[in-house]
Amino acid sequence: MKTTVRAMLFALVVGVAPQGLVAQAQYQLPRDEAGPMTWHPEAEEAIDQLKSPYCPGFMLEVCSSSGGAALRDSIQQLALQGQSSEELVDWVLANHGEQWRALPERSGMSLILAWMVPPFGVLLGLALVVVSLRKMRAGSPRVAVAEGAISARDEARLREALRELDVEEEATFF
Known part of the structure; x- marks a missing residue:
């Protein structure tokens, strides 16, 4: 130069x-x-x-x-x-x-640190998320669903509450 x-x-x-x-x-x-x-x-x-x-x-x-x-x-x-x-x-x-140098070398320790560790870390993170979600799902309490019909009085109250909810949610435009 x-x-x-x-x-x-x-x-x-x-x-x-x-x-x-x-x-x-x-x-x-x-x-x-x-x-x-x-x-x-x-x-x-x-x-x-x-x-x-x-x-x-x-x-x-x-x-x-x-x-x-x-x-x-x-x-x-x-x-x-x-x-x-x-x-x-x-x-x-x-x-x-x-x-x-903007890109690490593709040999030696640079190869391991820059090109292999990040993808391995992403895969390990995804595996941990899947395992955690499965554990959370398995540990959650089961919701008991009552079998059978509800009483007529409860059904009437439910229908009235739904009607009130519909009236409140209706959009009124002038």
């Missing part, structure tokens, strides 16, 4: 384009007439896997700082030169630190 910056400064002072910068120009992807530059697929995949070292708390793809834009451009240029997304992510992490 420092050599590229030095080469660009040299080119500005001397007026000669370094060979590396001329070679990069041949790899440019076409720009859409109405929109921004089209991203190389490897660069886009790498950018999606990184947090921004210039905008803490944001992904690199949405970082609005000039440092974030320069880092995205550097990743784009390296992808145009043929580097894979894994190589690009490793390059950024080597230059800026492991803490900017």
Whole structure:
């Protein structure tokens, strides 16, 4: 990175384009007439896997700082030169630190902690809910239903109470 910056400064002072910068120009992807530059697929995949070292708390793809834009451009240029997304992510992490990785690695202890523990925890939680609900249902008292008819007096009182309830609940619109 420092050599590229030095080469660009040299080119500005001397007026000669370094060979590396001329070679990069041949790899440019076409720009859409109405929109921004089209991203190389490897660069886009790498950018999606990184947090921004210039905008803490944001992904690199949405970082609005000039440092974030320069880092995205550097990743784009390296992808145009043929580097894979894994190589690009490793390059950024080597230059800026492991803490900017957005997705945990899929090997070792990271695999266990980040990719296996959460689904196992969800399944364990669901199992506990099912077991608890079954215990609650089994421990609840049974409601005894009286068999047989009710008396005529109780039936009359029930019908009167239902009529009063219907009258109170009727909506009166003017």
